[in-house]
Amino acid sequence: MEKLRIAIQKSGRLQEKTTALLRECGLAFTNGPNRLKADARNFPAELLYLRDDDIPQYVEDGVADIGIVGENVFIEKNKDIKIKEKLDFAKCRLSIAVPKSVEYSGTEYLNGKKIATSYPFIVNQFLEKNNVKAEIHEISGSVEIAPGIGLADAICDIVSTGSTLLGNGLKEVETVILSEAILVAHNDLSTAKQQILDKLIFRIKAVNTAKNNKYLLLNSPNHAIEAITNVLPGMRSPTVTPLKEEGWSSLHSVVNEDDFWDKIDQLKELGAQGILVIPIEKMIL
Structure with a gap:
């Protein structure tokens, strides 16, 4: 019998809520910090525990049939995969922030500036849309510190509450995209796997409708x-x-x-x- 291979985050922002959602959908499985995969005991599915940034590539390549990732990661990685369902958790935004002392006049302020980010593809799209010429510095982790050490004039990073920005002397000035957890799928699933996915999405809809x-x-x-x-x-x-x-x-x-x-x-x-x-x-x- 075919199994649906589901890629989920091994650790991080989405992991806890993703596993909670799957369990609410009736899937029984074992997970732990050192496990790389697990079989669902009562549903034709296998879970693959991966780095969040790697999930879109694994789904595009067909190593995983579906994956649960942040919409921000889906857009940034720009892989040939489909969004099948928005999951209504892990909501956040990707925003431009500048030092609190700056008098921000609009996107024209960013012309000629240096922007530090872990999302160069998304930022480049934003700059092109707004006819802004700026220099993008791609860094991973601790993006908020970049203006304080002279690496950049502004940053573009994930914002949930904004407290991290305030703690680093920054203010949010532009929302680039809104993001939430999404379920993505390979473009060419077999008929059997598509039927399993349809059953899973049916359960997800039932759980999320109830929550609201x-x-x-x-x-x-x-x-x-x-x-x-x-x-x-x-x-x-x-x-x-x-x-x-x-x-x-x-x-x-x-x-x-x-x-x-x-x-x-x-x-x-x-x-x-x-x-x-x-x-x-x-x-x-």
Whole structure:
């Protein structure tokens, strides 16, 4: 039986959340700091533990069938592979930063400047798009120190909270790209492996859809059911069950995480009581 070879980060920013996602998708496997590969015990897949920067090349070459990487790495490596799914974690941005003392006037400031980065391909695309002529210094690790030691006038690096920039006397001035974890695939999978991948993506969608929603239970006076139903349409419409107490019903629905607190305020104003919010483990649409 064919197995889907999945390349994931051996260590680093994505590793923990990637393995957590695969386990939530029902894959049982053993991982450890010294393992290079592992078989899933209950799914036709084999995990390859690789350096993040190497995953796009391994997928393009067909050594791995799919890989989970940061979108920033996918763009920078510029390999002939496909994005199959965005995974909704490890969100960050690749940004230009300059010393806090600089009066930044826009991208024209970068003309003639030196920019230190681990992402020369992406930075070059950004500069060309903005008609800027600058010198790119490719370095790996500790990019933030470059302006302080006179190596560069600006940097382009991954930013999550911005605290590292502030700690090094820098300020963020341009967002070059937004990035998150993505699932990429080889361009010519066999029919059998494509079917396995389709099953995995189905599970990933179910897990991620559940994370973005909450299951809501509440008690409502019957006269307010219609108004509350308009607030909580759910996947189709709320489930309404009469309570023992006359004139009251229990409503069950699903609410998106982004709308959660706004919905709660509206429900209370309409007379809802006994509101319970429950996490959803999986959600199949």
